[in-house]
């Protein structure tokens with residue numbers, strides 16, 4: 538036995554850095570390795586072959602017949618590309634906003650001189666069809682509707698199928714622009730059946746890669762509108778990219794390393810059953826986390842539909858979430874996100890999208906319990922209640938699967 542009085546055990550205990558943030562998310566080792574090994578120049582036949590097959594794979598990951606354009610930028614660049622290519626200054630656009638990313642659509646549209654119809658809900662609420670009814674018809678109807686699939690600032694999702702249907706019933710040619718940056722791979726999103734004109738995704742979210750690559754699916758209707766849209770764009774000219782991509786190239790220097798990482802990530806995702814499997818994994822981790830919250834007497838932030846991408850855990854009365862973020866990082870090297878701007882201090886956000894498994898989710902719940910006890914926000918007698926609920930969730934799934942087999 539070691540003389541514990543001599544060694545301060547918690548100080549020497551090793552810690553593994555783990556990202557639980559809803560972007561950037563945990564990195565897939567195979568994708569990292571592929572990125573590091575890449576050394577091709579982009580104007581070569583070898584690169585063109587990689588690029589062309591990667592685009593095909595991405596299209597099948599997204600389960601769409603629409604073109605998918607790859608851009609070297611973060612997710613917001615993809616949103617900007619969508620907006621600028623499909624509008625003209627002064628166009629009327631409908632923005633549905635219930636969080637910081639909804640506000641990003643609004644600010645983007647205002648920056649480019651659009652006339653913005655804003656439908657707002659309090660942070661943490663979810664939109665459904667009732668929120669678009671009566672807003673997309675008439676002589677002065679908006680040309681474009683913009684919304685998030687999953688609002689990562691609050692951990693909620695919106696009912697995209699119903700919203701798209703309701704908007705189109707009033708204006709059949711309305712353009713529907715989806716920020717799917719945390720929605721892709723975490724909730725149902727049928728691009729073709731729901732006629733979603735644009736869906737934007739980003740490499741640092743469900744596809745388990747480093748930041749720097751955005752992907753944008755573009756419908757036939759959207760390509761036609763681009764023929765006459767007038768908002769200025771240069772780097773983000775989607776028609777020029779489409780022409781280059783058809784030749785296996787991009788108009789400018791592509792994010793070569795990330796384009797090497799992408800097929801490795803998509804190949805791994807295929808082993809999970811593609812996007813539906815990836816989505817089921819994220820949703821299950823979210824459900825296990827919510828079971829733990831219930832058992833601990835904790836609440837989610839807001840009353841909206843829970844996103845599969847992340848859980849926003851509201852803090853017990855009087856507890857600053859910054860203290861929880863700090864304690865998790867210092868003691869366990871686990872990095873979770875605080876609330877954004879006005880929501881800072883009110884919540885921690887824990888990711889489920891992409892490369893997360895049940896074991897580390899269970900561990901994070903256990904870590905959170907320890908920290909809440911230390912901060913006086915959880916009675917030590919309740920220690921293990923969240924873990925136990927998540928374990929029971931697991932066993933119930935196992936039992937159901939065995940009964941089916």
Ligand SMILES: *Cc1c(COP(=O)(O)O)cnc(C)c1O
Nearest residue numbers: 560611612613638689718719739
């Ligand atoms: C991460 C994220 C974005 C994009 O942010 P970038 O920092 O530009 O990649 C946009 N929308 C949502 C919903 C997000 O989660």
